[in-house]
Amino acid sequence: MWKKQKPKNKGISIFPIKIDTLEKILIDKFEGNPDLKFSRYTVSNRNVVVFFIDYQIDMASIQQSLLQPLVEFDKNGKKLTNETLMNSIPVNSPSTSVDIEEILNGLLIGKVYIYIEDEKTAVDYIFAKKESRSLEKAETESIVLGPQISFTESLSKNMNIVRWLIKSPDLVLEEFKIGKVSPKDVRLVYMKSLANDDDVQTMRQRLKELDVDEVEDAIVLKQYIEDSQNNLFPQFDITERPDRFAYNITKGKLGVLVENSPSGFTAPATLFSFLESTEDLYMRWQAGSFLRILRFVAMFISILLTPTYVAALTYQYAIIPTQILISIGQSRVSVPFPPIFEALLLEFLLELLREAGARLPTKVGQTMGIVGGIVIGQAAVEAGLTSNILIIVVAMSALASFTTPSYLFGTTIRLIRFPLIILAAFFGLIGIVFGITFLIIHTLRLKSLGRPYLVPLYPLQIKDFNKVFFRTPFNHSSKRARSYRPKFIKRFSSKDADQIRDIDE
Template identity: 50%
Template sequence: MKRRSRQSNYFPCKVETLQQDLFSDFFNSSPDLASKKVSVEGKTAIIIYMDYLVKEEEVFSHVTTKIQEAKQLDYQTIESDIPITDIMELKTLDEIGGALLEGYVCVYIEKEKSSLVIPVPRIDQRKPGKAETETLIFGPRISFSESIDMNMNFIHKRLDTKTLTVEKFIIGDMIPTEVRLLYLSDIANDEAVQEMRDRLNSLKIDDVLESSALTQYIEDNSYSIFPQFLVTELPDRFCYSLKEGRVGLLVDKSPSGVIAPVSFLSFFQTTEDIYTRWNMGSFIRLMRIVAMFLSITLTPLYVAALTYHYEIIPDALLVSLGHSRSRVPFPPLLEALILEFLIELIREAGARLPTKVGQTMGIVGGIVIGQAIVQAGFTSNILIIIVALSALASFTTPSYLMGSAIRIIRFPLILLAGFWGFIGLIFSFAFIAIHLVKQRSLSFPYFVPIYPFQPRDFDNSFLRLPFLWSNKRAYSNRPKKIRRFQKPNR
């Protein structure tokens, strides 16, 4: 929208002038701008609002009716008669236009030096539902909503402590969006808080589309495929991270929160690991890490072995492989790329279709297409099994962003394995390891506790030890209070 910049006071003016300037200049002749003139004992006032942004029944009952029933027309009387708080007086056209876009009602009395704005916003929001991308068996299943006020309510219910600190930022030059920075002042590291504060203050962008988009503006390395901030739908995981000494971000109109700093292994953990027994939680964490490694290595190993390293394959398996590939016209590299691309195509189609149709598409489509391409001789049975196992292993990653990164990494690994065999695989693994070692999250090391080596943090990353043994927060977060509780004497 076109807006005029006014350095001096806009008032006093005629009510028609204010109405015309808002209508034609600020809102580009928007048909949604509603206005009504009211006269009381010779004085004229105008009530202006955007009809789709306010509760019109409350505008009529709390504003229009109260002004018409007023004994005298002045701002002090209006403010005392109207049962609404947070009423403000504004003096410029830009301020009034911005308030109208936030659900305020403008009341201007002719020849006055300012205008009164009254908050009557219409808040349309969905009810809290279950998380879609972070499914849990144990623990709270409620997810964030698009309302930042409702999300703050979730946080305060779980963190009922005076040390919970909330800082408000308005980001976006064209479309201002509210962003909240949350942390526990007695636990969070001051350097992490200040670093996040500085990054938010330095942003000069038109608008913030969503919390995931915001992380791409403030992350340490925008060229890396690995996510450096954890985006979660779950309030309980958000609160648990704050209690561990991290900082969080909530973005208005976004149904997810942002957590930082995080490590690479943080994306393979869930709060469900804490709700289950410690031995089961440790087993599941280790299984996810092993599954991640298998997901990125199984198909490249198949390509490398069949292209350059037949000698490492046992004789019995080599006969089976030769028989399975006897009708395949493609080299192993092209065969693997075609099948991996087909799996990703089915996965993406299933994710975009309605839930019931998507599940049917994934199961039936995978079986039918897989059987058809084997019978047609485009691929071997063994590669079908390997690619299916790789896909299943990638789905064990709790974070959708990290799971997507792992699936994408497979493609360059397959190419390098097809061109240079095991040498290409060793080179690619070394490159990934160096990249992870150099990576940072909010200026904190990303690959801890592996590098820098922190064996004391193994119980907060690889394992989930019993609560009585794990009474310390992760050293890598550098919290002010390292102890969660004092171990009892038994």
């Protein structure tokens, strides 16, 4: 899964070199790219060249902080060398480079190079121009209560938000570079006093040993380093909400942020963590518990309702009450197809509408989903392609799947329905039981960062039930979940929390 990188050979210095030769080498390397700019100067009787890629850097900052002090260097009365240059213009932590490949990579990430002819190194300064959008409302994980901002494509902004939410010196943001062709900055985020050392070492090793050309996004990186890439269930929790990200970090989990990615992921995750929402914390514990239990019920409805309908109409008529069976029979009088065909047809049409609505512009997509569903459903019933009762069943299954806070997990639930429908058509309720048994065995074998996927059900951690399946009042939540094995279980003193401190009259 992870291919260990071979140590890179240190490049051979090309300096000292004539400026004309250096310029020719760089132009050849960049295939004559017109965006590569060279500016020549004569300072202290020495030839100097400044080169950079113009769209990668902030020209205003270069002009004010670098070029102007450079051309006025004569006024200092010092001899121009790399050392005196770096001491006189110490902006943005200057360093030196000797290897042509190192210089090429530096130009691509927004570095400005100054080469003084006959010197043995080139001095580089970072003046990268960062393009990013402003902080906006989360789209895929919308909530009513709580913070509304989401991550952006700027890694520095995302780190700043996390630091703002977790004001603790224990917060660690460990730096990694991933990608051989297009390297990207990656940050491993965790609380040093809470995160399990084995988890930290495992994640660190997977990030270090990942050998790929490029990583497009945090969601792509997540798939590279998950415990198993050959199953449908997501093993790391992806989120675009900084509050959800920070909440998981304070529970003892690890987080990963990627440059140019508007989302991050946390690990280890469990099957049940995908049904949690930070909105549960912002409500009263009774309402939060109700919503969490509702999501669990909705998950089972989404998975089982349509397959049970197909199994009942195909084999097990006896489980349907007589009055409902009469209604179903009347609605299916004009339908010439077996239940499996009309169920798969409606499920397929629903997925088409959902995908079309997601790809179209927002206002058009909403109209397409509502109007398209009504028109197509009514037309299908009048044409005798399906029954109106099945439309209700499929609609309920779809609505139930949309209650899941995690978009990836909701997609997983919808995909699971299709093989269960097929099993129900061939084997009835026995087929559904076989399919569910297979899913349970499969999830029992799954791991997330080496941790069991079904904890706290397996292995059994009854004391964690109030943190997974329902909520308790905050004064009764004095301990962290044991499932993630944090260094410190205790959050605060439960005895102190139960004390009522009123002002004496």
